Amino acid sequence: MGIKTKLHSVITGTGSYIPKNIISGNAFLNASFYDNGVKLEKENTEIISKFSEITEINERRYIDEDQISSNIAAIAAQSAIDDAKIDKETLDHIIFCHNFGDVKSGSNRMDILPSLAAKIKQALQIENPDCVAYDLIFGCPGWVQGAIQANYLIQSGDAKRVMVIGAETLSRIIDPHDRDSMIFSDGAAAVIFEAQEDEEPLGIIAHKTQTYAATHGSLLVMGKSNNPDEQNGNAYLKMNGRKLYEFAVTTVPQVVKKAIDKAGISIEDIKIVFIHQANGKMDHAIMKRVFKLYGLDTVPENLVPMTISWLGNSSVATIPTLLDLVRKGKVEGYKITKGEYAIFTSVGAGMHINAFVYRF
Template sequence: MSTTINTVISGTGSYIPENIISGNEFINSTFFENGSLLEKENEEIISKFSEITEIIERRYACPELLSNHIGAKAAEKAIEDAGIDKETLDYIIFCHNFGDIRLDSNRTDILPSLAAKVKQQLGIHNPDCVAYDLIFGCPGWVQGAIQADYYIKSGDAKRVLVIGAETLSRIIDPHDRDSMIFSDGAGAVIFEGKDSLAKAGILAHKTETHSLNHAGLLTMGKGFHPDETSGNYYLKMNGRKLYEFAVIQVPQVIKKAIDKAGLSVEDINIVFVHQANGKMDTAIMKRLFKLYGKETVPDNLVPMTISWLGNSSVATVPTLLDLVLKAKVEGYQVKTGDVAVFASVGAGMHINAFIYRF
């Protein structure tokens, strides 16, 4: 029998910032909407926000750390976990949205690319290790994994490091209540090509871009404070429309990936979904199972970290994976043969998913 090249996960790592930001940190904030001060008391605003998103805490990076620094920290852990020689990496793909942002600057720096900065920090000499950045909204890391699969199965690469990192705390509008959603963090994964008689690793994937009618759901815009004169632009989103879009479209993309793998939703043992909004992720799962004629979602299928880590964009999925594999998410584990869904949605609007057998 002939062997198959499988794209498998051989190592994971994450960096979770030490600074814990609770809802109380926003008690003295002044929130505006459409140029007017919100009339509700901040206690009510914060409480309602937590109820809707399920976010209680989020993490902010230390002032001296940039996205490339925390990405490198996660990468070092992934390389160590994989037990490989860093010089054998064929690609480093760094997935992010805003590059490096220094505290209180609101200016992005992507020269050189964050991947090149990480390669330098890791001390990799090999010029055949190609380092580049991927800008794809929150689904960036999932798309990086898909690119890694293409490289490996084409024979172009043996090992690919895919990093997702962001310091969103430095690009949010302090006068926008949606700013409470976002956080900082980094996750990294080593993908390797391994020959096997059995099919494992990445089984199938699907990506879609819905730009024509939905590109404006996540954009950069002016601050909400009416006296804002800095000229800075901040991360802005149409939360209600984004929720409606995601709940309808994401389950369909996940189903296409599952069907492409020749499986059914009943074959799925665990789902690593972008930690965007707790209630939204729950609604996505319910809609997915309804597409298969199922009325209930099995317990302990979807591990969640959003309540204590917030939404760190491209970092949420690889961080979640690392925490589950390291037994740091209570009630969740994976074993050989388990089938997982990895899925995300974000600015673009992009949606993607891949199916993976451990």
């Protein structure tokens, strides 16, 4: 008898769109920040400096006024198709991961009719009716969950090629009177997963997802402006930063460990970690605790590439954008090596946590 091969979900193409509008801390010097309806007395220079120190965010990117999420996602999607060198008509699924749909400049109204995935299929002019396009709403961990769904589709034998997109334009739904608004950014990225047969472990090896809605579902919600004089009926992205930080550093390491243990490998086998670019301080604390769970006191150098300092937090777009940049040699000190193991992990509204182990 010959060696039995297995189906694996392998990344064959990536693409991203990074908006050209660079928003530095200076853009918030004239902002009026409030907390619980009371205007903050501290100087904005101090507020901005402290924010940057805690989050490691110095810049973020915003889209142009005439752009929307599906526009920038279509650019990233075409780039991924070109990178994979495939016929777009051979895609079996398009999974678009987002949270707020298309939001036009000057508006707070979300548009998801038709679904953003359908808009991408239309923009790319994919005619094949067997290419199924749908959206996934899963908070910041949406793209990671989309990749896990792609793996299920491929391993079932029902799909051979799945494109998973992560795109968000958070600049359109943030409260200008909320300090936390300085965290958020815009961006888009797309990744193509393909079925490959091999006796060796490849692609997504193991994964784990958890949802803590009952106890922590209100840490990220939509709410009114911090400014009591601007109650115009609009809803803005709101988060309980302190509680979210505590939740993430406590629970994410456990989920990462479950995925690694499920894969049957050692923490030392992990050579690169693609973690959601949420908050620099938080991400470092998470990684330190992951290694602590294995009795190790230090995180190896050049293990965790970071883009948050210049790209900010673009929600579902952070991880696929980071992957695309590393694959194409655009993150100094990091590269992808065939045969090495990686971790992809995220946390966000829901509250959802997920992780998967991947072998390049």
